[in-house]
Amino acid sequence: MTKTIPTLIENRFGVQPEAGAEQASVGQLTTLLERRTHRQYTEQPIEDDLLDVLLACGLSASSKSDLQQASVVIIDDVVTRAEIGSWIPTMPWIVQAPRFLVFCADHSRTRLAAKLRKKPFPNDNVDQFMNAAVDAALVMQTFILAAESVGLGCCPISEVRSHIEALSELLALPDYVFPIAGLCVGYPARAGYVSMRLPQALTVHRERYSVTDQANLIDAYDRARDARFSIPEQSQREIDRFGVAEFYGWSEDKARQYSTPHRAGFLAYLKARGFAME
Numbered sequence: 267m268t269k270t271i272p273t274l275i276e277n278r279f280g281v282q283p284e285a286g287a288e289q290a291s292v293g294q295l296t297t298l299l300e301r302r303t304h305r306q307y308t309e310q311p312i313e314d315d316l317l318d319v320l321l322a323c324g325l326s327a328s329s330k331s332d333l334q335q336a337s338v339v340i341i342d343d344v345v346t347r348a349e350i351g352s353w354i355p356t357m358p359w360i361v362q363a364p365r366f367l368v369f370c371a372d373h374s375r376t377r378l379a380a381k382l383r384k385k386p387f388p389n390d391n392v393d394q395f396m397n398a399a400v401d402a403a404l405v406m407q408t409f410i411l412a413a414e415s416v417g418l419g420c421c422p423i424s425e426v427r428s429h430i431e432a433l434s435e436l437l438a439l440p441d442y443v444f445p446i447a448g449l450c451v452g453y454p455a456r457a458g459y460v461s462m463r464l465p466q467a468l469t470v471h472r473e474r475y476s477v478t479d480q481a482n483l484i485d486a487y488d489r490a491r492d493a494r495f496s497i498p499e500q501s502q503r504e505i506d507r508f509g510v511a512e513f514y515g516w517s518e519d520k521a522r523q524y525s526t527p528h529r530a531g532f533l534a535y536l537k538a539r540g541f542a543m544e
């Protein structure tokens with residue numbers, strides 16, 4: 267396939283685009299359209315110098331009100347990493363990746379500023395959680411894009427939040443700081459693949475939110491995605507409850523994924539860490 271912007275967009279969304287014919291397929295546009303998660307890595311180490319540069323890039327991300335509410339914990343200790351990996355044996359890439367980081371939402375410095383400057387903080391509400399979580403996510407994604415630009419591959423690990431109390435203790439996270447995700451980083455051992463996204467007819471709106479025919483669009487997406495990469499039978503979720511589906515598309519997978527409670531204790535955890543969530 268010749269890499270033009272329209273062919274890259276078609277590859278990403280499974281739908282021929284009208285846009286892009288005038289754009290040169292060079293630089294970041296191409297890199298972003300071909301972005302992918304990597305879960306297998308070579309043994310090539312990532313030197314500290316490069317990691318520091320990538321962290322500087324990640325921490326250059328936009329920040330809500332310049333509050334800079336993100337922190338990153340670099341986990342180099344093999345025992346600590348093995349401990350985290352042992353909680354999540356289905357994701358061996360956590361221990362195999364040359365580097366592992368934990369990205370945290372960090373509202374602690376905002377509270378400290380109020381204390382240091384002896385000012386009231388009449389803003390104990392859920393917005394504080396949201397702002398910090400968004401900042402941390404932007405820092406993580408900016409780090410990922412920087413890493414990909416120098417040939418590295420990454421895999422975020424939100425599954426660490428299924429062990430959020432143990433992780434917070436292991437990393438000595440103070441109040442007002444919580445992990446949003448771990449991140450595996452390494453040189454990719456395989457090319458990987460571009461994961462097909464929902465059509466923009468579902469995700470992009472003009473002037474007002476409006477979608478007609480959502481069910482049919484999702485159905486068509488399920489089929490197009492399955493035609494490219496079908497989910498093998500052994501990877502179907504919750505077979506004991508729902509049986510083996512003859513056709514197992516994206517929407518069936520997501521519906522099954524959230525048919526059981528996940529991380530129901532998260533609100534209690536956030537409150538215990540100081541977030542009022544009012």
Ligand SMILES: Cc1cc2nc3c(=O)[nH]c(=O)nc-3n(C[C@H](O)[C@H](O)[C@H](O)COP(=O)(O)O)c2cc1C
Nearest residue numbers: 301302303357421422423424425426447459460461
């Ligand atoms: C916040 C976040 C958390 C994620 N958590 C995990 C995870 O715990 N384990 C994993 O293997 N992949 C994880 N991923 C990777 C997603 O599964 C992946 O991004 C998604 O399937 C889309 O694929 P793509 O990134 O190649 O486009 C996570 C991604 C994000 C953005």
